[in-house]
Amino acid sequence: MAVNAKESPKGRKGELWRDIKRNKACYGMIAPFMIFFIVFTVVPVLMSLPMGFTDFDMVRPPKFVGLSNFTTLFLSDKIFIRSIRVTIVFALLTGPVSYVLCFLLAWLINEMNPKLKAIFTLIFYAPSMANVYTVWQLIFSGDMNGYANSFLINLGFITKPIQWLTDGRYVLGVTIVVQLWISLGAGFLALRAGFQNIDRSMYEAAAIEGIRTKWQELIYIVIPSMGPQLMFAAVMQIVSSFTAGTVAQNLVGFPSTDYKAHTIMTHAFDYGWQRFEMGYASAICMILFIAMFLCNKLIAKVLGKYMD
Amino acid sequence: MANVDTAKLRASNRQAGRKIGGSVFIFIILTVLGLFMALPIYLTVVMSIKPVEELFVFPPKLYAVRPTLDNFSDMFRVLRQNRVPFSRYVFNSVFVTAAVTVLQCFFSSMAAFVLAKCKFPGSKLINGIIVVALLYQSSVIYIMQYIVMAKLHMIDTYMALIFPAVASPMGLFLMRQSISQVPDAMIEAAKVDGAGLFRICWQIVMPNQKPALMTLIIFAFQGAWNIQTGSVVLKEQYKTLPTVVSQAAASGLARAGVAMAAAVFLLIPPILIFMLAQRQVIETMAHSGIKE
Numbered sequence: 001m002a003v004n005a006k007e008s009p010k011g012r013k014g015e016l017w018r019d020i021k022r023n024k025a026c027y028g029m030i031a032p033f034m035i036f037f038i039v040f041t042v043v044p045v046l047m048s049l050p051m052g053f054t055d056f057d058m059v060r061p062p063k064f065v066g067l068s069n070f071t072t073l074f075l076s077d078k079i080f081i082r083s084i085r086v087t088i089v090f091a092l093l094t095g096p097v098s099y100v101l102c103f104l105l106a107w108l109i110n111e112m113n114p115k116l117k118a119i120f121t122l123i124f125y126a127p128s129m130a131n132v133y134t135v136w137q138l139i140f141s142g143d144m145n146g147y148a149n150s151f152l153i154n155l156g157f158i159t160k161p162i163q164w165l166t167d168g169r170y171v172l173g174v175t176i177v178v179q180l181w182i183s184l185g186a187g188f189l190a191l192r193a194g195f196q197n198i199d200r201s202m203y204e205a206a207a208i209e210g211i212r213t214k215w216q217e218l219i220y221i222v223i224p225s226m227g228p229q230l231m232f233a234a235v236m237q238i239v240s241s242f243t244a245g246t247v248a249q250n251l252v253g254f255p256s257t258d259y260k261a262h263t264i265m266t267h268a269f270d271y272g273w274q275r276f277e278m279g280y281a282s283a284i285c286m287i288l289f290i291a292m293f294l295c296n297k298l299i300a301k302v303l304g305k306y307m308d
Numbered sequence: 309m310a311n312v313d314t315a316k317l318r319a320s321n322r323q324a325g326r327k328i329g330g331s332v333f334i335f336i337i338l339t340v341l342g343l344f345m346a347l348p349i350y351l352t353v354v355m356s357i358k359p360v361e362e363l364f365v366f367p368p369k370l371y372a373v374r375p376t377l378d379n380f381s382d383m384f385r386v387l388r389q390n391r392v393p394f395s396r397y398v399f400n401s402v403f404v405t406a407a408v409t410v411l412q413c414f415f416s417s418m419a420a421f422v423l424a425k426c427k428f429p430g431s432k433l434i435n436g437i438i439v440v441a442l443l444y445q446s447s448v449i450y451i452m453q454y455i456v457m458a459k460l461h462m463i464d465t466y467m468a469l470i471f472p473a474v475a476s477p478m479g480l481f482l483m484r485q486s487i488s489q490v491p492d493a494m495i496e497a498a499k500v501d502g503a504g505l506f507r508i509c510w511q512i513v514m515p516n517q518k519p520a521l522m523t524l525i526i527f528a529f530q531g532a533w534n535i536q537t538g539s540v541v542l543k544e545q546y547k548t549l550p551t552v553v554s555q556a557a558a559s560g561l562a563r564a565g566v567a568m569a570a571a572v573f574l575l576i577p578p579i580l581i582f583m584l585a586q587r588q589v590i591e592t593m594a595h596s597g598i599k600e
Contacts (some may be wrong), residue, residue, distance in 0.1 A: 034419065126346070
């Protein structure tokens with residue numbers, strides 16, 4: 001068949017057509033999803049791609065400006081360069097930590113009895129269901145009424161309340177804490193489900209093979225059978241740590257003191273929804289997307305040995 | 309030989325001792341971490357039942373001295389001032405959430421099965437696009453979605469709320485990852501028996517995918533429940549609960565207590581669904597890969 005296909009372009013085309021016809025059940029089954037996906041995701045994404053090369057204020061039609069958005073970004077936008085640094089620090093501190101936490105917690109919970117499983121899963125996941133920035137503002141409130149301040153004053157660590165949300169030294173730290181708090185989300189739940197699906201008989205077989213400790217079990221059985229879920233959690237983690245911005249905006253205000261918690265996404269929000277320079281904002285988003293894409297490729301390579 | 313055996317035995321005894329000590333230790337760590345995780349939500353609930361005069365006292369208390377439901381009744385009073393009856397918002401939210409959850413689970417499961425287990429022209433490309441779509445975030449995408457919906461005359465209809473949420477790349481990716489673990493032999497066996505793809509998907513693969521499907525239900529419900537009507541729906545009669553509740557919490561009664569009451573109120577349905585679905589996940593016991 002392969003030889004046939006090489007012989008003539010017509011033969012190859014016919015081959016492809018036959019292949020398509022043979023798999024028509026497959027196309028039928030992905031069609032409902034794909035129709036909605038193409039209309040409401042793919043088309044808008046394709047429409048947004050050229051915007052990075054335009055000057056677009058949402059009133060007048062976009063005007064093509066070539067690469068000037070990108071040159072401005074890297075050569076004269078000092079705050080953008082600063083936001084890259086903040087994003088990298090932020091992603092490095094929240095991404096891996098929360099990824100490992102997701103995995104370890106899901107694993108430890110899996111060892112418990114069903115009642116405790118249910119309770120702990122709910123406790124750890126609940127923060128990502130709640131949208132409670134107000135409570136964090138009250139916890140880190142700058143006066144003595146803030147829970148964090150009153151706690152530390154009572155213990156004698158500090159005598160004056162700390163301006164958690166406006167002092168440039170603390171804003172990034174506070175944002176990272178809150179981000180970590182809400183980050184046991186989709187990845188964590190997917191891993192929980194994955195653990196639940198590991199074949200019980202694998203553990204028994206492993207015990208016979210001489211696997212004794214929990215760590216051996218983790219390395220030889222659990223991780224190899226969790227490849228797909230580990231990949232899913234990694235992608236979710238990349239997205240949430242790179243595109244973080246709403247946490248900072250809701251918590252330490254916009255713009256944050258000295259742009260200390262100003263991530264790339266916040267910068268895009270600034271230009272897109274505050275100044276209505278949509279072309280510039282999409283150029284920012286495009287750079288972020290490329291960074292995320294490369295990071296994803298890297299992780300896929302590392303996790304590659306667990307995938308089939 | 310005997311030596312090795314006794315050594316092994318001793319090692320396993322030691323292990324058993326450590327395991328009990330270890331699990332108590334781990335339990336304590338998890339509990340401390342759990343308390344930290346639960347604290348903000350606990351405080352949210354506490355503040356939603358604190359009367360105004362208790363909100364700003366020093367030192368702040370971790371409980372309400374005189375609990376009250378005033379914040380909740382204030383929130384509902386503001387909501388009742390709207391032109392549209394409150395029950396309409398409830399209906400909108402329930403309808404949109406149910407439609408999105410059912411369609412998303414049904415469509416994603418089917419597509420995920422095909423993309424995980426069948427090779428056909430284009431399957432690789434689609435698998436790649438799904439991940440790219442997950443990673444692609446742009447502030448202009450909402451504008452483009454708006455333009456698409458305007459062209460399709462969907463603005464100010466339920467469709468504008470439901471349709472964009474139906475095909476979530478995240479849901480599909482989750483299901484595809486999970487279904488890829490199903491042994492091919494199981495599917496081949498069903499094919500030999502003459503089952504079509506649709507039947508293989510729903511009668512053989514999906515019954516084994518309870519944990520992933522339940523997780524998808526949690527995500528889909530949570531996403532759909534929190535849909536804010538934004539700019540695609542401006543007519544009052546199509547607005548959803550999160551939209552009007554956060555409006556009520558922000559306008560007129562800009563008080564922390566009311567905002568907390570709104571947060572607690574909106575959190576109840578996703579938590580209920582979460583608990584129901586998680587129970588199903590936990591009850592699942594994976595047996596051997598191929599079931600007869």
